[in-house]
Amino acid sequence: MNFLNPFLLLGVLGVxxxxxxxxxxxxxxxxxxxxxxxxxxxxxxxxxRQIKLRDLLLLVLRCAAVLLLVFALSKPTTDNSDSIAExxxxxxxxxxxxxxxxxxxxxxxxxxxxxxxxxxxxxxITKSIAPGDPVSLILLGTEHRVVVRNMAYDADRFQKILLExxxxxxxLNLDSVPSRLKRLASEMDAGQKEIHIITDTQQHDxxxxxxxxxxxxxxxxxxxxxxxxxxxxxxxNLAITNxxxxxxxxxxxxxxxxxxxxxxxxxxxxxxxxxxxxxNNINADTKTIPSIAPGSxxxxxxxxxxxxxxPVQITAELDDDALPLDNARRTVAVIRDRVSIxxxxxxxxxxxxxxxxxxxxxxxxxxxxxxxxxxxxSIPWVNLPSEDLTNYDVVCLAxxxxxxxxxxxxLEDFVRAGNGLVWFPGENTKPAVWNKRSALASGTxxxxxxxxx
Numbered sequence: 001m002n003f004l005n006p007f008l009l010l011g012v013l014g015v016x017x018x019x020x021x022x023x024x025x026x027x028x029x030x031x032x033x034x035x036x037x038x039x040x041x042x043x044x045x046x047x048x049r050q051i052k053l054r055d056l057l058l059l060v061l062r063c064a065a066v067l068l069l070v071f072a073l074s075k076p077t078t079d080n081s082d083s084i085a086e087x088x089x090x091x092x093x094x095x096x097x098x099x100x101x102x103x104x105x106x107x108x109x110x111x112x113x114x115x116x117x118x119x120x121x122x123x124x125i126t127k128s129i130a131p132g133d134p135v136s137l138i139l140l141g142t143e144h145r146v147v148v149r150n151m152a153y154d155a156d157r158f159q160k161i162l163l164e165x166x167x168x169x170x171x172l173n174l175d176s177v178p179s180r181l182k183r184l185a186s187e188m189d190a191g192q193k194e195i196h197i198i199t200d201t202q203q204h205d206x207x208x209x210x211x212x213x214x215x216x217x218x219x220x221x222x223x224x225x226x227x228x229x230x231x232x233x234x235x236x237n238l239a240i241t242n243x244x245x246x247x248x249x250x251x252x253x254x255x256x257x258x259x260x261x262x263x264x265x266x267x268x269x270x271x272x273x274x275x276x277x278x279x280n281n282i283n284a285d286t287k288t289i290p291s292i293a294p295g296s297x298x299x300x301x302x303x304x305x306x307x308x309x310x311p312v313q314i315t316a317e318l319d320d321d322a323l324p325l326d327n328a329r330r331t332v333a334v335i336r337d338r339v340s341i342x343x344x345x346x347x348x349x350x351x352x353x354x355x356x357x358x359x360x361x362x363x364x365x366x367x368x369x370x371x372x373x374x375x376x377x378s379i380p381w382v383n384l385p386s387e388d389l390t391n392y393d394v395v396c397l398a399x400x401x402x403x404x405x406x407x408x409x410x411l412e413d414f415v416r417a418g419n420g421l422v423w424f425p426g427e428n429t430k431p432a433v434w435n436k437r438s439a440l441a442s443g444t445x446x447x448x449x450x451x452x453x
Contacts, residue, residue, distance in 0.1 A: 014070065018059060018063050018066065019063065093133055094136075094188030094190030094192070094193045094194070095125070095129055095135045095136070095153075095195075096181060096184045096193070097125060097126075097136065097137045097196045097198070098177070098195065098196065099138070099165070099198050100115075100140045100197075100200060100231075101140060101141050101170075102167070102171055102172035103169050103323075103325050104200055104323065105118065105200060106167045106324075106325050108323070113167070114167075114231050117231055121231075122137075122196075125196050132152050133190070134151065134190055135148060135151055135153045136151070136184045136187075137161070138180065139165060140173075141168045141170035141171075141172060142170040142173045143173070144180050146184070147161060148161060149184070150187050177197075178213075178216035178220050181197075182223075185223060186223070193223065194224060194227065195220065195226045195227065196227050197226065198229045199228070199229075200231045237264075237265040237326075238263070238266070239327065240316050240317070240318060240328060241262070241297065242329065243260050243316045243329040244331075245331075245333070250334060250335050251306065251336050252307070252337050253306070254306055255303055255305045256303070256304050256306070257301050258316070260299065260300050260316035261299050262298055263292075263296070263297040264292040264293065265295070269291055269292065269293055269294060270291065270292045272291075273291075273292055274318070275289065275300050275318060276316070276318075277302030277303070277316055278313075278314070278317060279305075279314060279315075280313050284305065287300040302316060306333075309335045310334070310335055311332055311333070312333050312335055313330060315328055317329075338375045339393045340393050340394070341374065341375065341376045341393065341394045341396060342387065342389070342392040342394070343377065343398060344378075344384055344395065345379065345399070346401060346428045381397075384407060389410065389414045393420060394419065394420035394421070396422045396424070397422065397423045398424050399425065399429055400428075402430050403434065
């Protein structure tokens, strides 16, 4: 045992004061004989022992009071730093609770989700927090959200705030976790700091650059105790990770092929996985994948027919499992009633023999009564700057000599928006100029691949 004020122990000498007072008080009276004294002698003799005992007890109490006062003022402590901090009136510990609230925390075992189990772990941690200790609560996700910042701990208030929290639909941005927790801990005025991280430690979140993450967390432990609390639970989970258009045109009366990718994030093989293709929540096609190995992905083709024009929501969906959030993937397609084609002729007069042939073929197709789904417009290439390409589905370049850098960028944006670009070189085409102009655009590979067709 140590004393913060050891010099005050000299006050123990003060115990002599009540002893001295007792001795002096014992000799303060003087004896006087008087006539009635003889009648009191008997009573005094009977009570003398009681009086002596009372005086002795008073002396002991007075001495004990002096000793206790000196002992208290000298502030006895143990070697434990927490006890010293408490004796000095400092807060025992600052606690930062980092709760994983990413979408995987919605995974359920049939009775409760991982997030609900994580909340129970937080409740266990808070039982060791003393009232008034600083506490912070942060929900981890893509954008980490601080719910409680350096609050003096109040059990009822903290519990109410905790129960209001829910898991989000965001993935976990693990890279920024150490720096964010370090800032929260540095804001706390406490002799000891603890950081509790509660997560389901999903492999796709924690399997990145482990050396860099390890270094970041080691740096975090320099000023605080870091405690990981991994969550256990079912690991079976299938997810549709991608949905894309593979072939077909988005036009009324046609059928397009979409490709859905299904990944098994679990630890056991998944068999007879049913994938449904839907348009506006109406089933259009259903396929079954016989087996998906753990950690592997399989693709399946879904054929979607478009009977009517207009925007359509395309969905690939699985049956519900422990994590329903990632069981569906959606995209929107705009189905056109007609395919609008802009044919750009290589000469200002439109007399190019090659370009005229292309335009004539398309126009002939357009004029056919059975081909009312085409609309063709032909212009000379010098009029290209005045055309709004957003009004067309396909641009056909027929024997165009060259394009400007702005036109190369414009055509790139046109193709990236999902439209078609067809390029037919001819006798008027200048390949060197085309290569030079297309190389100025960010979509160099895209345009050059068209040029060399």
